[in-house]
Amino acid sequence: MQPTLEHINITVTNTDVTAAILAKIFNWKIRWAGAAKDDDKTIHLGTDNTYLALYRHADKHLENMTNKTISSLNHIGIQVDDINAIETKVKAAGLMPYNHGDYEPGKRFYFNLEEGLEIEVVSYQ
Structure with missing residues (x-):
């Protein structure tokens, strides 16, 4: 396997x-x-x-880490079929999509959850 x-x-x-x-x-x-x-x-x-x-x-008082910290999570990439439908849902959730890109081999955009966790949405359709 x-x-x-x-x-x-x-x-x-x-x-x-x-x-x-x-x-x-x-x-x-x-x-x-x-x-x-x-x-x-x-x-x-x-x-x-x-x-x-x-x-x-x-412990709610943990020190905040950033993507400049070694071993910190930079973002989570999630592959979808219909990137436009997902962007509509992101906006409906009150979140702001940004950094759109149309590149070989696909398209992408990002959004942040309230904790500052960055999500990359990518489609190869």
């Missing part, structure tokens, strides 16, 4: 809010939700094959 990326685990401010936004935009489902280490909550959100593990840490 070829190694396959199964999930990415990220810390967010509010697992419920972040999961609701991403589920609505990308038509993802909650695969699992429950207690996490450090007495807090995790939601596994995605498809049957891959997902994001959204983790909320009980």
Whole structure:
């Protein structure tokens, strides 16, 4: 079997809010939700094959990190078929798409969740 990326685990401010936004935009489902280490909550959100593990840490005063920090997450890329439909959903969620690009082999744009987590949406259609 070829190694396959199964999930990415990220810390967010509010697992419920972040999961609701991403589920609505990308038509993802909650695969699992429950207690996490450090007495807090995790939601596994995605498809049957891959997902994001959204983790909320009980210590709300963690130092913010940026993409200039080594080992920090720069963005999450999500491939879609209909990039225009997804952009409409991003705007409907009150989020601002930016940095649109039409390049070989596809098209892309980005948006940020409230935590500053950058999402890249890409289509090869």
